[in-house]
Amino acid sequence: MEDFHRNARRADGFAFYCKQCAARRSETSRRKRGIKEQRRSPSPVSEGSKWCPDCDSVKPLDQFARTRGRKSGYHSYCLPCHAARGKESKERLYGGNREYHLRRRYGIGQAEFDVMLAGQGGLCAICGAGDPQHVDHDHRTGRVRGILCFNCNGGLGQFRDNPVVLASAIEYLKGTTWQRVLIHPGVYQMCSSSRGRLPSRSS
Known part of the structure; x- marks a missing residue:
């Protein structure tokens, strides 16, 4: 048997x-x-190497991406050919890497992105900076919330989307940020509500 x-x-x-x-x-x-019919290496391949059917080259194993899906533990194609195939697939199926990224991660395409951005007047939904390119989404539900600039999107992430912490940060800034205060006609001094005035240079 x-x-x-x-x-x-x-x-x-x-x-x-x-x-x-x-x-x-x-x-x-x-x-x-x-x-297509699976191609085979035209000549024996030494241990520690692998043949790539796309570029018809024998390369060391570290030139191939690892995968658990194959018995050998490595993809069939070397890293450059593997990347080229991935790019070609994204172009063929999605029209480009941008569309692939948006749909895979956020569930929207470039068309939906453009509509959202137009609804914001073409500006970051938080600070109003021009040409924002980052999709902001709720990390718990995955729902898209708006289009932000790099700094605002990163800022929300650093504050873990916690409105309580963000409110505390606002109060902190209000109480510690130094501002120019008029103390005599034509005379200004840097002051803070929590730290008072900066000492004069003569003191």
Whole structure:
């Protein structure tokens, strides 16, 4: 029975077709589905190396991305070819990397992004800076909230989207930020509500 693959779902514990016929049927099915025939290295590959069918080169294993999905533990294509294939797929399926990124991470496309940005007047929803490019979303629900500039988007992340902490930061700034205060006609001094005035240079 060594000519048959094991199959626990069958009463006898073996596949219906022998290994040779199963391989032939699988190959025929792949051709019908438009999958090209798997290429093989034209010459033996030494241990610690792998052949890339796209660039037809033998390279060290560290030039291939790791994966748990293959028995060898490495992808079929070297890093440059793997990246090129990924780029081609994104262009073919999504029209580009930007569209792929938006849909995969936020569930919206460039068209929805443009509509949201137009609704904000083309400005950051927080500070009003021009040409914001970052999608802000609720990390708990995944829902998109608006389009922000780099600084505002990063700021919300640093404050963990916590309105209580943000309110405390506002009160802190109000109480500690130094401001120019008129103390005599034409004379100003830097003051803080919590720290008083800066000492004069003569004191």
